[in-house]
Amino acid sequence: MTAPAPRFLVASDLDRTLIYSPRALALGVPDEEAPRLLAVEVHNGRPLSFMTEHAAELLVELTRSCIFVPATTRTRAQYQRVNLPGPRPDWVPRYAICANGGHLLVDGEPDLDWHRDIRGRLAESCAPLEDVVHHLALTADPEWTHKRRVAEDLFAYLVVEREELPDGWVEELTAWATERSWTVSLQGRKVYAVPEPLTKSAALAEVERRTGAATVLTAGDSLLDAELLLAADAGYRPGHGELADTGWTGPGVTALPQVGASAGEEIVRRLLARVREGELTRVGA
Numbered sequence: 001m002t003a004p005a006p007r008f009l010v011a012s013d014l015d016r017t018l019i020y021s022p023r024a025l026a027l028g029v030p031d032e033e034a035p036r037l038l039a040v041e042v043h044n045g046r047p048l049s050f051m052t053e054h055a056a057e058l059l060v061e062l063t064r065s066c067i068f069v070p071a072t073t074r075t076r077a078q079y080q081r082v083n084l085p086g087p088r089p090d091w092v093p094r095y096a097i098c099a100n101g102g103h104l105l106v107d108g109e110p111d112l113d114w115h116r117d118i119r120g121r122l123a124e125s126c127a128p129l130e131d132v133v134h135h136l137a138l139t140a141d142p143e144w145t146h147k148r149r150v151a152e153d154l155f156a157y158l159v160v161e162r163e164e165l166p167d168g169w170v171e172e173l174t175a176w177a178t179e180r181s182w183t184v185s186l187q188g189r190k191v192y193a194v195p196e197p198l199t200k201s202a203a204l205a206e207v208e209r210r211t212g213a214a215t216v217l218t219a220g221d222s223l224l225d226a227e228l229l230l231a232a233d234a235g236y237r238p239g240h241g242e243l244a245d246t247g248w249t250g251p252g253v254t255a256l257p258q259v260g261a262s263a264g265e266e267i268v269r270r271l272l273a274r275v276r277e278g279e280l281t282r283v284g285a
Contacts, residue, residue, distance in 0.1 A: 007214050010062065014072040071225075075099055160189055170184065185224045230252075
């Protein structure tokens with residue numbers, strides 16, 4: 001007998017949507033009133049990313065109620081440092097989207113057919129990665145550029161001193177990249193240059209195809225999450241980040257007022273409420 005299709009598929013960006021670095025927590029309350037935090041990422045022996053404990057409790061309930069898909073621009077190695085709370089201690093999401101859609105993990109392992117297909121799309125439709133890396137080397141001043149990285153041989157990013165970026169530099173880079181079918185995104189202290197066909201939404205569509213989910217919910221904060229939000233039946237973005245800074249919204253997208261870790265908690269609360277509402281509606285139908 002064929003198993004019934006799942007009712008809900010929920011995909012969420014990680015950094016500054018679901019999990020937060022100390023710099024991004026934005027607790028905004030006196031220390032004695034700060035929420036308890038759960039470390040969900042350790043790097044070089046030090047805690048690096050956090051959720052509020054209540055957000056973690058809500059996420060456990062959410063992962064029990066739907067197919068939950070982390071959708072991140074992180075590389076596979078960076079993603080694997082993250083230990084999200086789930087329905088059991090050894091839980092690994094059935095699907096995860098890494099490298100902005102360049103890798104689709106199934107039970108923690110890369111789907112090689114998906115990756116091969118994505119590489120083919122990039123080769124056909126946009127300028128080579130080497131051209132972009134070379135342009136960044138020429139235009140990003142070492143005075144305000146701390147690191148230069150190529151991620152998974154798919155896209156490039158810089159770690160910069162954001163306050164020292166020259167006026168108009170991001171806009172000029174964006175215009176240059178657009179002519180070559182690349183996208184530029186400024187997220188915190190990172191400037192990403194990503195091929196236009198490399199999207200979380202494309203990978204999410206593949207997960208939706210495989211699972212047959214009836215309803216898709218998403219969350220994200222950056223320009224690279226815009227397509228992810230628009231691809232869903234309902235999406236949520238926090239009151240901080242690239243999309244909030246520009247006032248971006250779209251059909252079915254809820255712009256939340258909360259910022260920092262409290263936004264992460266509110267996002268999980270909204271997603272869980274939507275799933276529960278849908279299940280109640282189905283039972284009562």
